[in-house]
Amino acid sequence: MPSRLLVGAGLFVAGVLMWSLGCGAAQAGEDAKGDLEEVKFELPLPMFRGTPKELKFDEHIEKPSGKPRPAFLAPKGTKNVALKKPVTSSDDAPIIGELAQVTDGDKKGSDGSYVELGPGRQWVQIDLQEKYNIHALLVWHFHGEARIYHDVVVQVADDPDFITNVRTIYNNDYDNSSGLGIGKDLEYLESNEGRLMPCKDIVARYVRLYSKGSTANDMNHYTEVEVYATPAK
Amino acid sequence: MTRRTAAVALILAVAAGALAFRLPRLALRPLHCDEAVEAVKTGILFDTGVYRYDPHEYHGPTLHYATVPFLWLSGARSFADSSETTYRLVSVTFGVGLILLLLLVGDGLGWPAAAVAGALLAISPAMVFYHRYYIHEPLLVFFTAGAIGAGWRYARSGRLGWALAAGACLALMHATKETCVLAFAAMGLALAAKLAWRKLWGETIDLRGLLKARHLALAAAAAIAVSVTLFSSFFTHWRGPLDSILTYKSYLTRSGGAGAHDHPWHYYLGTLAYARYGRGAWWSEGLILALALVGFVAALWPRRSGERLTPLPRFLAFYTLFLTAIYAAIPYKTPWCALSFLHGMTLLAGLGAVTLVRRVPTHLLKAAVVLLLAAAGYHLASQAHRAALDRRFVCDYRNPYVYGHTTWDLLEVSRRAEQIAAVHPKGHAMVIKVIASDLDYWPLPFYLRRFPNVGYWDRLPADPDADFVIVSADLADALERRLRGEYFGETRGLRPRVLLRVYIRRDLWNAFIHRQAQAAPGG
Numbered sequence: 001m002p003s004r005l006l007v008g009a010g011l012f013v014a015g016v017l018m019w020s021l022g023c024g025a026a027q028a029g030e031d032a033k034g035d036l037e038e039v040k041f042e043l044p045l046p047m048f049r050g051t052p053k054e055l056k057f058d059e060h061i062e063k064p065s066g067k068p069r070p071a072f073l074a075p076k077g078t079k080n081v082a083l084k085k086p087v088t089s090s091d092d093a094p095i096i097g098e099l100a101q102v103t104d105g106d107k108k109g110s111d112g113s114y115v116e117l118g119p120g121r122q123w124v125q126i127d128l129q130e131k132y133n134i135h136a137l138l139v140w141h142f143h144g145e146a147r148i149y150h151d152v153v154v155q156v157a158d159d160p161d162f163i164t165n166v167r168t169i170y171n172n173d174y175d176n177s178s179g180l181g182i183g184k185d186l187e188y189l190e191s192n193e194g195r196l197m198p199c200k201d202i203v204a205r206y207v208r209l210y211s212k213g214s215t216a217n218d219m220n221h222y223t224e225v226e227v228y229a230t231p232a233k
Numbered sequence: 234m235t236r237r238t239a240a241v242a243l244i245l246a247v248a249a250g251a252l253a254f255r256l257p258r259l260a261l262r263p264l265h266c267d268e269a270v271e272a273v274k275t276g277i278l279f280d281t282g283v284y285r286y287d288p289h290e291y292h293g294p295t296l297h298y299a300t301v302p303f304l305w306l307s308g309a310r311s312f313a314d315s316s317e318t319t320y321r322l323v324s325v326t327f328g329v330g331l332i333l334l335l336l337l338v339g340d341g342l343g344w345p346a347a348a349v350a351g352a353l354l355a356i357s358p359a360m361v362f363y364h365r366y367y368i369h370e371p372l373l374v375f376f377t378a379g380a381i382g383a384g385w386r387y388a389r390s391g392r393l394g395w396a397l398a399a400g401a402c403l404a405l406m407h408a409t410k411e412t413c414v415l416a417f418a419a420m421g422l423a424l425a426a427k428l429a430w431r432k433l434w435g436e437t438i439d440l441r442g443l444l445k446a447r448h449l450a451l452a453a454a455a456a457i458a459v460s461v462t463l464f465s466s467f468f469t470h471w472r473g474p475l476d477s478i479l480t481y482k483s484y485l486t487r488s489g490g491a492g493a494h495d496h497p498w499h500y501y502l503g504t505l506a507y508a509r510y511g512r513g514a515w516w517s518e519g520l521i522l523a524l525a526l527v528g529f530v531a532a533l534w535p536r537r538s539g540e541r542l543t544p545l546p547r548f549l550a551f552y553t554l555f556l557t558a559i560y561a562a563i564p565y566k567t568p569w570c571a572l573s574f575l576h577g578m579t580l581l582a583g584l585g586a587v588t589l590v591r592r593v594p595t596h597l598l599k600a601a602v603v604l605l606l607a608a609a610g611y612h613l614a615s616q617a618h619r620a621a622l623d624r625r626f627v628c629d630y631r632n633p634y635v636y637g638h639t640t641w642d643l644l645e646v647s648r649r650a651e652q653i654a655a656v657h658p659k660g661h662a663m664v665i666k667v668i669a670s671d672l673d674y675w676p677l678p679f680y681l682r683r684f685p686n687v688g689y690w691d692r693l694p695a696d697p698d699a700d701f702v703i704v705s706a707d708l709a710d711a712l713e714r715r716l717r718g719e720y721f722g723e724t725r726g727l728r729p730r731v732l733l734r735v736y737i738r739r740d741l742w743n744a745f746i747h748r749q750a751q752a753a754p755g756g
C-alpha cells in the first residue's frame with residue numbers, strides 16, 4: 001500500500017513539473033514571437049585572453065564568468081539609436097582621437113579606435129536627437145588589454161545640462177568618490193563583449209557616461225557606446 | 234640705452250617671465266618617489282635639526298639645507314605641516330637663478346647671445362619641467378653655472394673675490410650631487426682642449442699672470458671650507474667629509490651598468506631631439522640642439538665667420554661636448570641628468586641664434602630668420618607649458634620628461650587614509666601598516682606624514698593587522714591569509730603597472746560608507 005502511495009505521489013509531482021515546464025516554454029516562445037526578441041550585438045574581436053594575476057576581484061568588482069553573455073531580449077524593433085549621433089564631453093580637447101569615435105560604429109580594441117579624455121572624472125554625452133524608450137546600453141571603454149575603469153556612472157536626462165528628470169541607469173562608484181552617490185553596481189573587467197547595462201521604463205534624449213580613470217592609468221577612454229532603444233510613444 | 238643695458242634688462246625680464254612657467258600650481262603633480270625621499274630627509278632635518286650624509290643614497294646636503302629657510306618662511310611648524318609647493322619652490326628659485334647667472338657671462342658670450350640663451354633656458358621644456366621637481370639637478374646646474382661665471386669673472390678681473398666665489402661654487406656642486414665630478418672632468422678637459430686648439434691654430438698662449446698661486450690656494454681653501462662645513466652637518470658629524478670622498482666607490486659600481494636605469498648612449502640626445510609615444514603629441518627640443526650646433530661651430534671657428542669672440546664660447550663648446558659625451562657613455566641614465574649638458578647647449582644655442590642672424594646678408598632675410606626663430610621658440614614654450622602645467626601630461630607616460638612617475642591614483646590612498654581617520658575614534662593616531670617588497674612604497678611616507686603611527690616593512694610582519702594596511706601586490710595573497718580581522722579591500726596604483734592593495738578594517742569602512750551615503754545627493 002505505501003509503495004502504491006509513493007508511486008502515485010511521484011507521478012503527481014512529475015506531472016506537475018511537466019506541466020509547469022511546458023507552460024514556461026510556451027510563455028518564452030510567446031515572448032520571443034510576441035513582444036520581445038533577442039537583440040543581436042555585433043561584437044569586435046577579443047584582444048586578450050584570461051585575466052592578469054595582479055588584478056584582484058574585490059567585493060566591489062565582478063569576477064568574469066568566462067562564458068559568453070546570455071541572450072538579451074528586448075521589444076521588437078530595438079536597435080542602436082546612438083550610431084553617428086553627436087557627442088560632447090567634459091574634455092573639449094581630447095588628448096587622442098575625436099569625440100565622434102564614441103558613436104562611429106568602430107568597436108575594435110586597437111589603438112586607433114578610441115578617444116582619450118584627460119585624468120580625473122570625465123564624461124561623454126550623446127544627444128539621441130529625440131526621445132527614445134531605452135532598453136539597454138552597451139559600452140566599451142578600452143578592451144585592448146585587461147583593465148577596470150573606476151566610477152562608471154551612466155545617467156539620462158531630458159535636457160543637455162542634466163538638470164531635468166535625471167535618472168541613473170548604472171553606478172559602480174562604491175565610495176561616492178565621484179560625488180554622484182554611492183552605486184550598487186559592480187566594477188567590471190573590460191572585454192570585447194562590452195558592458196551591457198539593461199534598463200526598464202527609461203524614456204530620455206540625452207545619455208551621459210562618467211568614468212574616473214582605470215587600473216591602467218588615470219585617463220578615460222571611450223571606444224564605443226551603443227544605446228538600444230525603440231521610439232518613445 | 235647701450236646694447237649691454239638692453240640685454241641686462243632683457244635677461245631680468247626673461248627671468249621674471251620664467252616664473253610664469255615655473256611658479257603656478259606647484260602641487261599639481263604627485264611627488265615622484267625621489268622627490269618624496271628628499272622631502273622626508275629634509276623633514277627630519279627640519280623637525281630634529283639633524284642631517285647625516287649617507288654615502289650610498291640620497292646625494293648631498295645642499296638641497297636639504299637650502300630648503301630649511303623656505304620651510305621657515307612657509308610658516309610650517311613641522312614636516313607634517315609642510316606642503317609640496319614649499320619643497321618645489323626651492324628648485325624654482327635655483328632654476329630662475331640660473332637665468333640671472335647669465336649676467337656673469339654676458340660679456341664673454343656676447344650680450345645678445347646671453348639674452349637669447351636666457352630666453353631659451355626660460356622656455357626649454359626639460360628645464361621648466363625639472364625646475365618644478367624637488368631634486369638636486371636644479372641646484373647642481375645652478376652651482377655649475379656659478380662656478381663657470383665666477384671663473385670667467387676672475388679670468389677677466391683677476392680679483393680674489395671671484396676666485397673665492399668659484400671655489401665655493403665648486404664645493405657647493407660637490408655638496409649637491411656626486412655627479413659633479415663629471416662636470417669637473419668636462420671643465421678640465423675643456424680647458425686643456427681650448428689651449429690645444431689655440432696651439433693648433435698657431436695662436437700664442439701666455440698663461441703668466443692669469444692665475445695667481447695665492448688666489449688659487451685661497452680658492453681651494455674656500456672650497457674645502459664650504460664642503461667640510463656642509464658634509465660635516467655644520468661640524469657635528471665628522472665622518473661626513475670622509476664619506477663624501479668614499480661615496481664614489483658605490484657610485485662607480487652603480488654607473489657601470491646592468492641596472493634598471495640603464496639606457497643606450499643616444500638616450501638623452503634622442504629624447505631631446507624627438508619623442509613621441511603611441512598616438513600622443515610629439516616633443517622636441519631640436520631648436521636648442523640645432524642652434525647649439527651652430528653656436529659650437531661659431532665658437533670654434535670664429536675667424537672664418539668673421540666674428541671676434543672672447544675665450545669663453547670656445548671653453549663652453551668644449552665643456553658641453555665633453556660633458557654630453559661623458560653622460561652618453563655612462564649606462565646609468567635618468568632624464569633629469571640631461572639638465573647639466575643641456576645648460577651648456579642652451580648657452581651655445583644663444584650664440585648660434587645670434588650668429589645665424591648676423592650671417593644672413595639682408596635686413597629682410599634677418600627679419601625672416603628672427604620670425605622663424607620666434608615661431609620655433611613659441612613651439613618650445615607651448616611644449617614647456619604642456620609638460621609642466623597641463624594636468625593631462627604632467628605625469629603621463631607620453632611626456633618624455635616623466636620617468637617612473639607616481640600615478641594620480643596614489644593620491645587616493647592618502648585621501649582614503651584621511652577619510653578613515655575622520656571616522657576613527659583616534660583620528661590621525663590610527664595605526665597604519667605599510668608592507669612592500671624592497672621597500673617600494675615611496676612616496677607614501679610623504680603623503681602619510683600627518684599620521685604619527687605608521688610603520689613600514691619590507692616583508693610580512695608576524696602581526697599585520699591594523700586599522701589601515703597597505704601592501705604591495707606581490708604580498709597581498711600572503712597578507713590575506715595572515716590577517717585575522719575583517720577588512721574591505723581595494724586596489725590602487727603606485728606607478729604605471731605597479732599596484733598596491735589597501736585593506737581597511739571593516740567597521741571603519743562601514744562607518745565611512747555610512748557617512749558617504751549621508752553626504753551623497755539625496756542621502
